[in-house]
Amino acid sequence: MCGIFGYIGKNSNASKEVLNGLRILEYRGYDSWGIATKTNKKFVIEKHVGKIDEAKTNSQFFDLLSTLSIGHTRWATHGGVTRENAHPHLDCSRTIALVHNGIVENYEEIKKQLVKRGHIFHSATDTEIIPHLIEEGMKTNGFATAVRDAFNQLEGMNAIVVAYAGSSEIIAAKTGSPLVIGKSKDALYIASDASSILPHTKNLLFLKDNTMAILGGKVEILSLPEGKKEKVKFETVSWEEETSTKGAFSHFMLKEIYEQPRIIRNIAKTYKDSVLDLAKTIKNAKGTFFIGAGTAAYAGIAGTYFFSKTAGKHVNMSFASEFTYLLDFLTSKSLIIALSQSGETIDVVEPLTQVKRKGGTIVALVNTQGSTIYRMSDKKLLLGAGIEQAVASTKAYTAKLSILLMIAYAMKHDVENASSQLMTTALEIERILKESKKLKPIVDILTRSEHIYVIGRGVSYSSALEAALKIKEITYIHAEGLAGGELKHGALALISKGTPCIVFAPNDETYQSIISNATEIKSRGGVIIGISPKKEAIFDHWIEVKDCQDAVSIAQIVPVQLLSYQIAVKKGFDPDKPRNLAKSVTVK
Numbered sequence: 001m002c003g004i005f006g007y008i009g010k011n012s013n014a015s016k017e018v019l020n021g022l023r024i025l026e027y028r029g030y031d032s033w034g035i036a037t038k039t040n041k042k043f044v045i046e047k048h049v050g051k052i053d054e055a056k057t058n059s060q061f062f063d064l065l066s067t068l069s070i071g072h073t074r075w076a077t078h079g080g081v082t083r084e085n086a087h088p089h090l091d092c093s094r095t096i097a098l099v100h101n102g103i104v105e106n107y108e109e110i111k112k113q114l115v116k117r118g119h120i121f122h123s124a125t126d127t128e129i130i131p132h133l134i135e136e137g138m139k140t141n142g143f144a145t146a147v148r149d150a151f152n153q154l155e156g157m158n159a160i161v162v163a164y165a166g167s168s169e170i171i172a173a174k175t176g177s178p179l180v181i182g183k184s185k186d187a188l189y190i191a192s193d194a195s196s197i198l199p200h201t202k203n204l205l206f207l208k209d210n211t212m213a214i215l216g217g218k219v220e221i222l223s224l225p226e227g228k229k230e231k232v233k234f235e236t237v238s239w240e241e242e243t244s245t246k247g248a249f250s251h252f253m254l255k256e257i258y259e260q261p262r263i264i265r266n267i268a269k270t271y272k273d274s275v276l277d278l279a280k281t282i283k284n285a286k287g288t289f290f291i292g293a294g295t296a297a298y299a300g301i302a303g304t305y306f307f308s309k310t311a312g313k314h315v316n317m318s319f320a321s322e323f324t325y326l327l328d329f330l331t332s333k334s335l336i337i338a339l340s341q342s343g344e345t346i347d348v349v350e351p352l353t354q355v356k357r358k359g360g361t362i363v364a365l366v367n368t369q370g371s372t373i374y375r376m377s378d379k380k381l382l383l384g385a386g387i388e389q390a391v392a393s394t395k396a397y398t399a400k401l402s403i404l405l406m407i408a409y410a411m412k413h414d415v416e417n418a419s420s421q422l423m424t425t426a427l428e429i430e431r432i433l434k435e436s437k438k439l440k441p442i443v444d445i446l447t448r449s450e451h452i453y454v455i456g457r458g459v460s461y462s463s464a465l466e467a468a469l470k471i472k473e474i475t476y477i478h479a480e481g482l483a484g485g486e487l488k489h490g491a492l493a494l495i496s497k498g499t500p501c502i503v504f505a506p507n508d509e510t511y512q513s514i515i516s517n518a519t520e521i522k523s524r525g526g527v528i529i530g531i532s533p534k535k536e537a538i539f540d541h542w543i544e545v546k547d548c549q550d551a552v553s554i555a556q557i558v559p560v561q562l563l564s565y566q567i568a569v570k571k572g573f574d575p576d577k578p579r580n581l582a583k584s585v586t587v588k
């Protein structure tokens, strides 16, 4: 998690450069933030709790003349959300400033030793030991060697960016978590993702794990732990700088919901060749697994239904964080399809490292070109959803479903059929979006509720899981997604008068059974919100989603995305940055 941004260059307003970078990275962590800027051979620090635009920033700080600054938006793992715990952290001499992403697993031992040596700590973070460790090293070594030695002592998957007041260099090192370096005519940038550098340059270097980089007059890359010089290879990325503005929309989430028809149409039209190629890979594999976390995992569940029904093929699905414990039976013929918006999700990266050791094939279905999962995969297919800024995923989810449906149809050489279903779905989503105001009475009911149940069968079971997740993430209402058949095995005990229940009842083989489940809920006083092409008498409220054949799960999630959004806004929450969450989950 967390966003790191560093600047070193000719512009004498380095702190503003970093502030602008952090604004783009804030989706990665936003409980607190801070910047260290070097001026007159010392660091001046600005730190705040909360989001960047909520802070009363010290304008003098941003007027300081400086050509070197590093900054951080935090997602706390160790130590509460306080100003003291916000990064950058300093050593005792206040000449080493450092920002960090990850968890130093052995920080307690190191801290004890440092305290014995007289180091004084001001925060409860694991991070703060690192500048002190570098300070120790600098008693006998130069800056770069001290950073390398200190970093080599850290356990866990970490990324650091560090500056020293007596040097005009920024040094970065990583064993995990992304870092990208950008080189323009006048400056070098280092950041947690490319989107924050793209406004300045498309000339990028994605730093590999177990390397360190020295950014000064030029860029040097060294291997870790040894410190051997490596080739410095920048690549010019072809991505258009995507707008990080909300445009006419009040939130990124709403903008991203509205982008879905365009993205789905694009997949329908332009992914035919790539999905045929992937279908071949899947046919040749002995055992295929989808892995993902959160929304991506639910897309994987939908994928298992697509493959079973359309391609007659069994695909396993596992939550990526659990896959680590299910790897024993993998062979070199196994195929793992990794689903991830960011391409950085640590829970996905970890098992993939083990898959690689076993010689299995990895296919990445990710949204971010150049990301860790993208780079470690044998085959890759980008989601093509464009940068997703809101923490709660919407367009990356429907893009994943659209691609999985295309692949399933490609397995039976009928990709045109999938493409035309997606075109119909895009039209239907446009209609749903146009009618979003009609959701108001349902928004009013749900806003007052403490619990919401969501049920579906077949592929709509995955819709139920994703719908409940959207509601939880941004409205903070307890929501539970269930397979319709599971209701009477437990959750029915929780239904009482007025309990709202969203029922996905598409025009497919699940229709009669799910209506029976809805009736069971209604008989216990539940309020039924039916999402269906037909207006059933037992629905207290009806949200129409026309028949989209096998693509129905793509269309029917959209009203729940809208409901969640509208409830969050009504409750006064920021739907883009829900509490306790972050977009790119790079810690375990």
Ligand code: GLU
Binding pocket: 001, 002, 003, 029, 073, 074, 075, 076, 077, 078, 079, 085, 100, 101, 102, 103, 104, 125, 126, 127
């Ligand atoms: N473990 C560090 C902390 O809690 C870094 C967290 C982050 O990656 O934002 O401060």
